[in-house]
Amino acid sequence: MAECLAIRSALSSALDLGIQFLSLKTDSQVLAKAISSKCTVVEVHGVISDIFLCIAQFKGFTCSFIPRAANVDADSLAKASLASYLVNF
Incomplete structure (x- = not known):
């Protein structure tokens, strides 16, 4: 979950900065596979859906x-x- 939240935040920030091309490297093999294949992971479904958007x-x-x-x-x-994230919410 921590990785997913960090990725969502980083992608959102990159878009806000006008970045058009991005290469993401992650130490979560499951998350890398899910993102690359555009498959959801049940445990983080909502966050990964935001990532795909x-x-x-x-x-x-x-x-x-x-x-x-x-x-x-x-x-x-x-x-x-x-x-x-946990402190702010």
């Missing part, structure tokens, strides 16, 4: 899996995003 607005978008060991900074950001 954002993705449709980019001129170019790719999503790929990256192992967590090679993605420490992004993992920390996702966890911080979840903490911030």
Whole structure:
């Protein structure tokens, strides 16, 4: 869920900034597969649906899996995003 919320926030921010092409790297293999194949994941259905709506607005978008060991900074950001989200709601 933390990764999904962080991705939704990042995609929304990128669109607000006028970014038209985006490459997403995630350490969640399940999420990368769901986004790449446009399949929903029951546990995060609402959030991933929002992600698909954002993705449709980019001129170019790719999503790929990256192992967590090679993605420490992004993992920390996702966890911080979840903490911030929970504090604000």
